[in-house]
Every structure is written in C-alpha cells, then in structure tokens.
Amino acid sequence: MIAPQGRGIAGPDTHDPGRSGVPTFRILHVSTGNVCRSPITERLTRHALSDRLGDPLTGGLVVESAGTWGHEGAPMEAHAATVLADLGADPEGFIGRELLDEHVIRADLVLTATRDHRAQVISMGHSAGLRTFTLKEFTRLVRAIDHATLPDPEQAGGVVDRARALVQAAAALRGWLLAPNAEADEVHDPYGAPITFFRSIGDEINQALDPVVTALTGVPARA
Numbered sequence: 001m002i003a004p005q006g007r008g009i010a011g012p013d014t015h016d017p018g019r020s021g022v023p024t025f026r027i028l029h030v031s032t033g034n035v036c037r038s039p040i041t042e043r044l045t046r047h048a049l050s051d052r053l054g055d056p057l058t059g060g061l062v063v064e065s066a067g068t069w070g071h072e073g074a075p076m077e078a079h080a081a082t083v084l085a086d087l088g089a090d091p092e093g094f095i096g097r098e099l100l101d102e103h104v105i106r107a108d109l110v111l112t113a114t115r116d117h118r119a120q121v122i123s124m125g126h127s128a129g130l131r132t133f134t135l136k137e138f139t140r141l142v143r144a145i146d147h148a149t150l151p152d153p154e155q156a157g158g159v160v161d162r163a164r165a166l167v168q169a170a171a172a173l174r175g176w177l178l179a180p181n182a183e184a185d186e187v188h189d190p191y192g193a194p195i196t197f198f199r200s201i202g203d204e205i206n207q208a209l210d211p212v213v214t215a216l217t218g219v220p221a222r223a
Contacts, residue, residue: 047088155214
C-alpha cells in the first residue's frame with residue numbers, strides 16, 4: 001500500500017514502517033486500562049490522519065496506545081467500540097497493552113488522558129519529559145504555534161520532520177502557556193459509565209485531536 005510522498009500512518013498491529021528504514025514518528029496514547037480512553041484516542045487519531053493524508057497509506061506516522069495499569073490482551077470496552085464506530089473510526093482488532101519502558105523509549109510524542117498519567121510516564125525516565133503531554137495540554141499549546149514556522153509536509157522529510165518540530169515548539173511553550181484551571185487538561189475515565197458518557201468523552205477527544213492533526217499534517221479537516 002503506497003501513499004503519495006511516502007506519507008502515512010500505521011499501528012502496532014500493522015506493518016511497522018520503521019523496520020524498512022523509512023523515517024517514522026511514533027505517537028503513543030496513554031490512559032489507565034487501555035480499554036477506553038487511549039483506544040478511542042488511538043483509533044480516532046488514525047482515522048483523522050487517514051482522512052487528511054489519504055488512504056491507502058504507508059510509512060511515516062505510527063499511532064499506538066497502552067495503559068499504566070493496562071489490561072494486557074483485553075479487547076476494547078464495548079461502549080468505546082460503539083463510540084468509535086459512530087464517529088467513523090475502526091474499532092476492530094484492538095488488543096490492550098500494559099505500558100512498558102520500550103513503548104516510552106520508542107515514542108516521539110506521548111499524549112496522556114490525565115496529568116497523573118503524564119507524571120507516571122515521565123517518572124519512567126527515558127528523557128520523556130519534553131515529549132509527554134496530556135492530550136488537552138498539547139492541543140492548547142498547538143493552537144498557539146504558527147504553522148508557517150513548521151516544516152512543509154510536502155518537502156523532503158514530510159510529516160515526520162513537521163511532527164518533530166511541532167513537539168519541540170510545544171515543549172518550548174509549556175512554561176508560558178498555562179492551563180486556566182486544574183481540570184482543563186483532563187479527560188475523565190468513562191469506564192463503567194453509560195454509553196451517553198462514553199459519547200461525550202468521544203466527542204471531547206475528537207475535538208481535542210482536530211487541531212493536533214491539522215498541525216501535524218498541514219491539512220485542515222474536511223468541511
């Protein structure tokens with residue numbers, strides 16, 4: 001499956017473009033059990049990237065997820081799968097994972113559901129501090145970055161170089177652009193809640209991802 005300009009996305013359950021020598025940028029989504037929030041975020045990210053960059057795709061961006069208390073080998077929670085399908089994303093084939101050192105080491109960007117998750121990732125070491133944000137924190141920072149200062153995704157290096165520059169710019173802004181309140185950077189856990197709450201969390205995640213994917217790809221969402 002070949003994409004124009006060699007741009008594209010993949011996941012841990014697909015061909016890993018890094019093994020073929022193609023430059024990659026790994027996005028790791030982290031929550032607690034890796035059965036609700038992080039699977040929703042992972043699959044919505046893949047869906048949004050496919051929508052912006054075109055499909056089929058290969059090489060470039062790798063999107064995956066794990067949980068700090070991950071349910072290793074578990075399927076996605078049923079309500080989470082329903083929400084993904086409602087939003088047009090693919091919930092099939094998901095397998096839960098416990099967060100391991102190797103996941104953090106390989107990740108170029110770690111996006112967590114909450115500040116506690118962010119702290120847990122950073123406490124694992126591996127110089128993760130400058131590339132680990134809560135999802136909503138990263139969204140807030142990305143909104144403040146002038147996209148014209150980022151590498152052109154159509155040039156050599158493409159989206160991968162642009163993504164690396166975006167993370168560096170966001171890290172530089174973090175101490176200057178603070179959250180308006182303690183809850184602003186949190187995505188609350190819907191585990192055990194009714195489908196209506198799952199849908200609200202899915203919408204919340206989807207809205208937070210939109211400016212991030214636009215910044216990563218240089219392509220706005222379709223009208």
